[in-house]
Amino acid sequence: MKTDLDSARDYSQQIAENIRDAIISGDLPVDGRLPSEADLATRFNVSRPTVREALKRLAAQNLIRTQRGATGGAFVTRPSFEQAQEHMVTTATLLLSMNTVDFETAVEARFALERACLPLACARRTPAHLASMRAEIARQGTDGLTDEEFCASDVAFHRALVDATGNPVLSWHMAGAVEAMQPLMNMITFTARSRAQITDLHQALATALAEGDLTAANAAMDALASYTLDLGGEIRARRSARPTSRPGATG
Amino acid sequence: MKTDLDSARDYSQQIAENIRDAIISGDLPVDGRLPSEADLATRFNVSRPTVREALKRLAAQNLIRTQRGATGGAFVTRPSFEQAQEHMVTTATLLLSMNTVDFETAVEARFALERACLPLACARRTPAHLASMRAEIARQGTDGLTDEEFCASDVAFHRALVDATGNPVLSWHMAGAVEAMQPLMNMITFTARSRAQITDLHQALATALAEGDLTAANAAMDALASYTLDLGGEIRARRSARPTSRPGATG
């Protein structure tokens, strides 16, 4: 590991980069312990707070975890899909909520990607996946569901569908695309009719997957995409009425 | 913003979360300035180093940027696709290189996603996109290209293809899927024949897109996927010969 720093740039940033590179290159093995903060401070010839800032940067990227106590320290974290998903959702949510991208573009991307899952899902879905999907469909039909609960169930349904591909990389990408849209979807007021329509399409998807009927699945997915776009028009109309548009803001 | 902290958990982490939520909710507007470190320390009733650790966490996620000087401070950064892509590539590379996922799964996910881009790319590709793709095809045919250069050109070709969808969200996702595989692809030794085969398929893709022929594009993409999987078998065979497998490690 390079330990001489450029005095013109932030030390903590350079130290974080050095350690990060050491992790990526495999110099620091997974679950291996980094030197103690005091050690690192000596090696890089900086103070402990500076080292700590560097470590916090790495911790924020889930590259390391820290543990207190005698045998504690900073350990290289094996990247997990759960953490990566969380990260992805955060990033995607930010991109979508900060007006960087409009509703139509997000919907288009999401359904294009989700459509890509259908062939694999048709071929590999297990009874457990189908059961999850049907459980959500049942939930979506219950009375007294708030819009947010309906949305959450919708997300759960689609995640079950994506998981049916049996490909964690695909699940990881899709989780970002699907979950990040929840704040936008939460702005939609679902009428009883639109709920029924969506639930019917979910039902069609589940049936198509159960029967391995890719054509039917594609059709249902396309219908869902265009229907979601229609509902989105409602959002856009409402947003254009207000001067400042901050989709994610609650107050 | 909530300023009372749970004494059982890390202060710096809680403060980072609070500020992050304030950013996401829109309480702290884009390009807005955060209170000074001293201010934040007073508000949260902690010391300045603790506040700084929190800010470094946020800086590591590209949520804020800091500036020194009289009118300096921490400013909320507008999330950009460039930064998000960089982040995505880093995360995806880590997942792929740390043995969390095998080659076949990564290839399957990548081509499933890329296949999803074809309908949009067929419909929207501009002459500029086609020119980019053809430039890479030409490059791939030149003599004296190293394997790494060939790989880089391959990535550039596919990025051009993805960009042809005109959907930045899609591009963002795909950049992660495509670029993250480069380290793995770099392990492949491309024979003259395999290069020719790949370049031919690229040519077929470009032609199909130029003519808006989705069926042909799908066929070419599928052929590319299965051919890549074949080449990957070579990797697996070579890796199984060595006890420790660290794809990303260079030494």
Next chain:
DNA sequence: GCCCTGCAATATGTCAGACAATTAACAATT
């Protein structure tokens, strides 16, 4: 011999105060 308690060691988490470096705005000078 075995288990429990208490202490020492080691590490991270936090605090307080100080100084250095950078930058913008303002005042003074030519």
Next chain:
DNA sequence: AATTGTTAATTGTCTGACATATTGCAGGGC
């Protein structure tokens, strides 16, 4: 009017200390 100090505000870093958590070991009681 333009240029040049000067000052104030803010981040970046250092030092030293204390608080807290956790492990391991030693000693005592059973």
